Amino acid sequence: MPGLIESQMQIKSIILSRDGIYTNEEITAIYTAGQKEIYPRIDLASIAAEVYADTFTHRDKFIHPEDEVARLQDKLIIGRLFNTVTAPRPNSSPSPKNYGTEKKKLHAIQDNQGVVQKLKIWSQCINDCWIFGGICSYRKFELCSSIEASMTPGHAGIKQTVTSTEIAALKVSGYSRSIQGGKIMFTPPTPGGFALLSFEDFVRKRKGVSQDDIWVYLRGQYGS
Structure with a gap:
């Protein structure tokens, strides 16, 4: 899907120049405390673009094309923080990494499960870049939380969980939802099946998915 994969610099440029796709709150760094x-x-645009590049390029290069068992492990984990921090680390998860200059490091962006929620530095923009990198590299995604937990915010005033934004991202990217070994899995479409044009298009379409549509997709009720 050459029309979808963008360079790290293109991602950074889009974040900096397209004021309409993110609010300041969605780019602001949020401490886990x-x-x-x-x-x-x-700085945040640079970090987000680097997260995209890392997630896109970090694949297990030693998986044989016919090794289905290993290929099923080439996945990334999505879900609520209280589940992702205890999930087994997939083979394809990026290793923890510090971003920023030697003088001012901004701490690990991805923990050892390959997710990005439990960070010293986090924003919705960074999270979008993480999942977009996985989508662009045809990763499978595994949901490690229940449907109810994935969709129900734990704090008053919060309308949408981060997990639901990730599920919406997979929906607009053409991923199919299935049950494998009791887990909800999301599998990428065949090459050419992506209808997205750019990272900006990805963000706008992800934001355009309603909570009702996410519920339907997550439950596998495609005909509803």
Whole structure:
């Protein structure tokens, strides 16, 4: 899907130049302790673009095309934080990494499960870049939380969980949902099956999916 894969610099440029696709809150760095600190927009755009590049390029290069068992493990995990932190690490998960300069490191972006929620630095923009990188590299995704937990915010005033934004991202990217070994799995479409044009198109379409549509997709009720 050459029309979908964008360079790291293109992703950064889109985040910096398209004010309409993200609010400031969605780019602002959020500390896991609950305190917020605003970083320069250019720094967050650089981190987000690097997360995209890392997730896109980090694949297990030693999997034989016919080794279905190994290929089923070439996946990324999505779900609520209380589930992802205890999930087994897939073979294809990126290793923990620090971003930023030697003088001012911004701490690990991805933990050892290959997810991005449990971070010293996090934003919705970074999260979108993480899942977009996985989508562009045809990763499978496994949901490690229940449907109800995935869709139900744990705090008053929050309308949507991060997990539901990830599920919406997979939906607009043409992923199919199935049950494998009791787990909900999301499998990428065949090459040419993606209808997205760019990262900007991806974000706008992801945001356009209603909560009702996410529920239907997650439950496998495609005809509803």
